[in-house]
Amino acid sequence: MSHDLRQQRRPVRAARGVSPVKVTVAVVVSGVVVVALFAAGIAAERFSNGRPADATATSAAPAQAAPRKGDPVKTDPVKAGPAFGEAVRDGKFEFAVTRVDCSSATVSLKRLKRTADGKFCIVGLTVRNIGDGSKYFLGRAQTAYDTSGATYDSDELAGLYVNGGAEAFLQKLGPGEKVSGKLVFDVPERVQLDSLELHDSPLSGGVKAPLRDRHGR
The missing domain is CATH 2.60.40.1240 (Immunoglobulin-like)
Structure with a gap:
């Protein structure tokens, strides 16, 4: 043969078509991943904005000191009765x-x-x-x-x-x-x-x- 085999061009294969079923499965899987990531983000945000804040509010509440021995005891004021000569x-x-x-x-x-x-x-x-x-x-x-x-x-x-x-x-x-x-x-x-x-x-x-x-x- 007069032509060099290295110079022969191989026939170009036609591109394979993508199966519709595979495309659908890929879209569904991608959607599930996105939803899962979104839900995880919401949960993380609730955790960061909820539990630590509650803990901070609880720790910030002032503790009531127990009465010490010798401290005056607070009592409700007693209404005074009538004075001498009062009707x-x-x-x-x-x-x-x-x-x-x-x-x-x-x-x-x-x-x-x-x-x-x-x-x-x-x-x-x-x-x-x-x-x-x-x-x-x-x-x-x-x-x-x-x-x-x-x-x-x-x-x-x-x-x-x-x-x-x-x-x-x-x-x-x-x-x-x-x-x-x-x-x-x-x-x-x-x-x-x-x-x-x-x-x-x-x-x-x-x-x-x-x-x-x-x-x-």
Whole structure:
């Protein structure tokens, strides 16, 4: 042969066509990989923005120190009761203590005289009807308390003497009317009265009025 074999050109093969099935599989696999990477990125972002922040917030919260021995104990403020002479109310009556005198062991009216077993504590009191109807105030329904909590009923006969022979509180009060008088209590000599429990009727709940100021006098 006159032609050199090295100079012969080999026939060019036609390019093989890509199978549609292989293309579809490759696309699906690529999509799965992309979705998996995207999900992993979201999880990593949540982890970095969530758990460490929570841990930081928890660690940043100030710890409450335990009370030490000798520290003052905090208590809620207690509402103060009425002061001496301040008006108090029970039912349809308003009361105000005006004076307390425990300096005498006897009371008298003209030639009549009454002596206490201990001493007489004479309590000046005003009573006003704050209701819309007439009502009686009864002196015998009132009770005195000493500093130990013992109770004393009023001495009605001694009350007649100090009120000039009349029961100052045994009268009917109309709406808005006010009466002043004295209640008398026979108490042991060394006893100090602390408060008066006042009632608009024998069966009412009652209200306490102090017989001493806040300094105990």
